[in-house]
Amino acid sequence: MRIGRRRTETDPGDGVVVELAGRSARLRDEPEVVQERERARLPLTVVGVSGGYDGVDVVHDVAFEAQPGDILAITGPSGAGKSTLLWTLMGAQGASGGRVQVGAQRIGSHADALEAGVRLMPQGNALAATLTAAENIVLPLLATGVEPAQAEARAAQSLDAVGLGDSGDHLVEELSGGQQQRAAAARLLAASADVLLADEPTSDLDAVNRARIMALLRAEARAGAVVVVTTHDPEAAAEADAEIHLDEGRMTWVRGRERAEREEGVPAQ
Numbered sequence: 001m002r003i004g005r006r007r008t009e010t011d012p013g014d015g016v017v018v019e020l021a022g023r024s025a026r027l028r029d030e031p032e033v034v035q036e037r038e039r040a041r042l043p044l045t046v047v048g049v050s051g052g053y054d055g056v057d058v059v060h061d062v063a064f065e066a067q068p069g070d071i072l073a074i075t076g077p078s079g080a081g082k083s084t085l086l087w088t089l090m091g092a093q094g095a096s097g098g099r100v101q102v103g104a105q106r107i108g109s110h111a112d113a114l115e116a117g118v119r120l121m122p123q124g125n126a127l128a129a130t131l132t133a134a135e136n137i138v139l140p141l142l143a144t145g146v147e148p149a150q151a152e153a154r155a156a157q158s159l160d161a162v163g164l165g166d167s168g169d170h171l172v173e174e175l176s177g178g179q180q181q182r183a184a185a186a187r188l189l190a191a192s193a194d195v196l197l198a199d200e201p202t203s204d205l206d207a208v209n210r211a212r213i214m215a216l217l218r219a220e221a222r223a224g225a226v227v228v229v230t231t232h233d234p235e236a237a238a239e240a241d242a243e244i245h246l247d248e249g250r251m252t253w254v255r256g257r258e259r260a261e262r263e264e265g266v267p268a269q
Contacts, residue, residue: 039224040117040194041068042103044089049098051088052249057096058084059249066242068194071217071227072256073240081249082230083123086197089113089228090120102195102226114144117194121201123230125184127172133159133183134168137190144191151190158186161216163209177204185213195226202236214239 044066052058059081066072074082087093089100091113100107102116127136134155141151159168162182172180181204188196198217202210214236221227231237242256 039068039192040103041224042194042226043067044118044195044226044228045099045101046089047099047101049085049088049095049100051093051095051097052081052084053093055096057249059088059246059251061098062246062251063098064242064244064251066195066226066228068224068226069221070241071221071229071239073237073243074228074230074246075232075237075243075254076246078232080246082246083199084249085246086120086199086228086230089195089197090118092120118197119188119191119193119195120197121184121188121199123199123203125180127180127184127187129173130171132169132171133164133175133179133186136172136183137187140187141190154190154192155186158190159183161189162186163212178206178209181205182209182213185216189216189220193225196220196228198227198229200230200232202231202233210236 046065047063049062050057050060062085064072074085076082084093088095089107091100091107091110102113102118105112105116107113107116107118127133131139134152137155137158138148138151141154142148146154156165156168159165162185164179164182164186167175167179167183172183175183181201185198185201188198188201196217201213201217205213210233217227217229218239229236229240237243237254240255243254244251244256245254
């Protein structure tokens with residue numbers, strides 16, 4: 001079922017009610033975008049991309065174009081190549097064929113992806129357990145040249161957005177699995193990226209927090225970002241504007257094929 005938001009006259013706080021499979025959960029009125037600059041608003045173009053590990057391709061001839069303002073969901077069984085594809089889009093896993101571009105900029109390396117404003121939330125959160133939640137957000141921002149005061153403000157804002165405003169000083173190892181997942185999402189949001197790649201961003205989350213994270217990713221898209229998520233969660237996939245399915249590394253369109261067919265040089269498969 002598609003995640004929807006509505007206001008109700010009987011809601012004393014005039015909050016947003018998120019309906020999930022007949023259940024409802026109160027969230028903040030509208031999620032705020034963690035944003036320090038205008039987005040480039042450039043498409044992510046993937047043409048005939050294959051790649052994998054140790055010379056063995058795991059994904060084969062993947063092609064799509066994701067537009068700024070949209071969320072693209074990548075679904076498929078475990079081992080289908082979803083994470084490998086995201087790492088390839090991030091330039092951290094070399095492609096054996098095809099090309100990845102943000103606008104006109106080719107992505108051939110991790111450095112290229114960072115320069116083009118691409119950021120990745122890896123599966124399993126990849127947080128440093130002996131740092132605090134806030135430090136896990138601030139340090140990557142400092143490494144990309146963000147001023148310390150801005151980095152701290154963005155960390156606080158993003159943690160508040162995911163419901164961890166009081167947990168920024170907690171060590172990651174002191175947080176629950178779901179809290180760690182939200183902290184990882186906060187780190188992605190704080191990056192204020194042009195292209196957000198989120199690998200299973202709603203895993204380990206309850207219904208309320210799954211809805212919260214998807215609402216925040218939607219807010220990033222509305223601000224002009226390209227958002228690509230991998231997911232096993234049908235409700236998260238339903239929230240996306242388009243969906244592709246991977247099986248043994250080969251893609252098929254579930255929704256959004258018509259747009260792909262209109263994009264010159266990006267054939268639908």
